[in-house]
Amino acid sequence: MNEQFTDFVIDDTVYKTKTTTKYNKRKKFNGFDKGRVSAFIPGAIRNVFVQPGKQVKQGEVLLELEAMKMKNRVTAGMSGVVKSIFVKTGDNVSKDQLLMVIE
Amino acid sequence: MSLASRLIDFFSKKKTVADETDAQSKVKQQKLGKMTARERIESILDENSFHEYDLFIEHKAEDFGMDKKFLPRDGVMTGTGDIVGHPVCIYAQDFTIAGGSLGLAHARKITKIMDHAVKLGIPLIGINDSGGARIQEGVNSLAGYGEIFYRNTIASGVIPQISVILGPCAGGAVYSPALTDFVFVVDKISKMFITGPEVIKTVLGEEISMEELGGARVHSEISGNAHFFAESEQECFEQIKKLVSFIPWNNSKKAEKFPVKQPKSNYVISNVIPKESTVPYDVRDIIKCLADDSDFLEVQEHFAANIVIGFARFNGETIGIVGNQPMVLAGVLDVDSSDKAGRFIRFCNAFSIPLLTLVDLPGYLPGIDQEHAGVIRHGAKILYAYSEATVPKITVVLRKAYGGGYIAMCSKHLGADFVFALPSAEIAVMGPEGAANIIFKKEITEALDPDAMRKQKVEEYTQKFANPYKAAAAGYIDAVVAPEELRGHILHSLHISANKVENRPAKKHGIPPF
Numbered sequence: 001m002n003e004q005f006t007d008f009v010i011d012d013t014v015y016k017t018k019t020t021t022k023y024n025k026r027k028k029f030n031g032f033d034k035g036r037v038s039a040f041i042p043g044a045i046r047n048v049f050v051q052p053g054k055q056v057k058q059g060e061v062l063l064e065l066e067a068m069k070m071k072n073r074v075t076a077g078m079s080g081v082v083k084s085i086f087v088k089t090g091d092n093v094s095k096d097q098l099l100m101v102i103e
Numbered sequence: 104m105s106l107a108s109r110l111i112d113f114f115s116k117k118k119t120v121a122d123e124t125d126a127q128s129k130v131k132q133q134k135l136g137k138m139t140a141r142e143r144i145e146s147i148l149d150e151n152s153f154h155e156y157d158l159f160i161e162h163k164a165e166d167f168g169m170d171k172k173f174l175p176r177d178g179v180m181t182g183t184g185d186i187v188g189h190p191v192c193i194y195a196q197d198f199t200i201a202g203g204s205l206g207l208a209h210a211r212k213i214t215k216i217m218d219h220a221v222k223l224g225i226p227l228i229g230i231n232d233s234g235g236a237r238i239q240e241g242v243n244s245l246a247g248y249g250e251i252f253y254r255n256t257i258a259s260g261v262i263p264q265i266s267v268i269l270g271p272c273a274g275g276a277v278y279s280p281a282l283t284d285f286v287f288v289v290d291k292i293s294k295m296f297i298t299g300p301e302v303i304k305t306v307l308g309e310e311i312s313m314e315e316l317g318g319a320r321v322h323s324e325i326s327g328n329a330h331f332f333a334e335s336e337q338e339c340f341e342q343i344k345k346l347v348s349f350i351p352w353n354n355s356k357k358a359e360k361f362p363v364k365q366p367k368s369n370y371v372i373s374n375v376i377p378k379e380s381t382v383p384y385d386v387r388d389i390i391k392c393l394a395d396d397s398d399f400l401e402v403q404e405h406f407a408a409n410i411v412i413g414f415a416r417f418n419g420e421t422i423g424i425v426g427n428q429p430m431v432l433a434g435v436l437d438v439d440s441s442d443k444a445g446r447f448i449r450f451c452n453a454f455s456i457p458l459l460t461l462v463d464l465p466g467y468l469p470g471i472d473q474e475h476a477g478v479i480r481h482g483a484k485i486l487y488a489y490s491e492a493t494v495p496k497i498t499v500v501l502r503k504a505y506g507g508g509y510i511a512m513c514s515k516h517l518g519a520d521f522v523f524a525l526p527s528a529e530i531a532v533m534g535p536e537g538a539a540n541i542i543f544k545k546e547i548t549e550a551l552d553p554d555a556m557r558k559q560k561v562e563e564y565t566q567k568f569a570n571p572y573k574a575a576a577a578g579y580i581d582a583v584v585a586p587e588e589l590r591g592h593i594l595h596s597l598h599i600s601a602n603k604v605e606n607r608p609a610k611k612h613g614i615p616p617f
Contacts, residue, residue: 094309
C-alpha cells in the first residue's frame, strides 16, 4: 500500500487512510487538575496575594491577572496549601501558562 | 433647459460618477492585484446583461467633514443581470471609494437589491471588498449592517445567496457572508476575521499574519467558513457560473434540466472499490461512475475532507450528493464533517434538490478532543437534517455501514425513500474485530491460544454479519444490487419520486442542535 496512507484504528480494526492537517494538530488533553493554576487568557500579573506554604480555601483569590483591560481575579480551584508560585507581579504570561500549584 | 442640454448634463454627470470613477478604481485596484467592482460584475454576468441602479445615490452623513465629501455610488455598485441565462441580483463593494466602507446609503443600496432578489425570486450575489464600518457615520453604519443581516436571514431558504470575498471582510461585515449559502474565496486576496492581527497582538500578545489568521486557505481548510477556493478571481467566477447552473432560482422552482449524458466509460464501480474493507479509495470516483457525464461540482473540497458533498446531475436533473470518504480519516463522522453535511442537506431540502447518500464509514471518530468539542450536538445535526428533509432521499451502502454511522447516513430509519446496497456492503453494529472482541471476550481470553481463537471468532462474525443480507432480511435495505445496475436503480427511484409529498406536523420551526 502507498506510503501516503497511515494506520487508523476504529473499534479494533486498522484502516489505511490519510489524515488531515487539522486532525494532526489536535491538542492533547492534559486532564483537569484543580491544583494546577494556569492563565486562562494571556496577560500580565498585577498582584500575587499568597506565598508558598499558605493554606488556601477553595474560591480564595490567589492573584490578579490583567488582560483585555480587565483585572481578573484568579481563584483557587480547591482547598490546600500553596506549594509553588512560578510568577511575580509584573510578569507577562501566555495562555495556559502554569502560574501556581496547590496541594 | 432644452432636452439637448438636459442630455448633455446627464451624460456629464454619468461620466463623473461612473466612467471617471471606474478608471480611477482600475489604477488603484491593479496595484493591489485586484479587479474593479465593474470588472468583477461584468466577468460574472453574461456579456452586456448588467443593468446598474442607484448610480446617483448620495450619503447624508455630516460629521467629521463628511458633508463635504462626495463618494461615487457611495462605494458599492448594484444591479441585475444574467449568469448563463439565469437572472440574478448582484452587488459589488468598491474598495477604492472610502475603502469600500459601509455607510447607511451604501447599506441601503445593498438592502434594496436584496429586497428585489426576494421579490423577484432570483439568486443574490454579493461581492465583498471593504474595510468595514464607515466610522464617521457611527451607529448608522451599524444599523446598515444589521439591516443586511436581517434580510440575509429572511431570504435564507427562499433564494440562493452567494457571497464572494475579494478583499478584506472584517469585523461585523463577515456575518453577512456567514448567513448566506455559499462563500467563495480567492487565494491571497480574500481576508476574513472578526478581530484582526493588530487587535490580537495588542490584547493577547500573540503575533499572526493576516493570511494565517483569515486567509482563503484558512477558511477553506480549517474554519470551514468558505465553500469554494480559487487561485484567481477568474477561476472563482467560473466556479460561481457553474454553481448557478446547478441550483434553482428560488425555493418554488426546480433547477434547470440539462440534456442527459451517460457517465464516462472509464469509470467502473467494481474497479474503484477494493475487496478489503480496510483499504481506502476515493468516493468521488464512485460519484463519477454514477453521475451524468461523470461531472461533479464539489462543495467545501478542502474542509472536513472525510465527507464529500456537492452537486451532480442524473438524467439531466440536479442532485445533492453526500458521501463518506474512505480516503480521509477512513471516512468517519466527526464534528466538522457533521456540520458540513448537515448544512448541505438543509440547503438541498430547502431548494427541493433530491439527496443521494453514499455510505462507507466505520462510525464516529473516537477522541477526547471530539467529545469536548461537542461531537454529540454536532453529530446530531446530520441526524436532524436527514430526518427533517422531505426531498427524495436515496441511500446506497457501498461497503461499511457500522453502528451510529449507519443510522446517521440517511438510513431507512431516518426516512430514506430507497436504500440500496452493493453486495460488498457490510451493515452491522460494528466492525468484525471490535464485535468479536466484545461478544467472545470470555472464549478468547480463556482459550489456550487467544490469538487463534480471536481470529476464528472474527472470521465467524464476518461470515455471519459483515454483509447486506441481515439488514435486507429486516427490510432495512430495499434492494441489493450489482454495481453495474446501480445507476439504473438510482435513475428509476428519482423518476418515480419526482412528485413525492411528505407532510409533517405544522410548527413554527424546529430546534436543530446548532
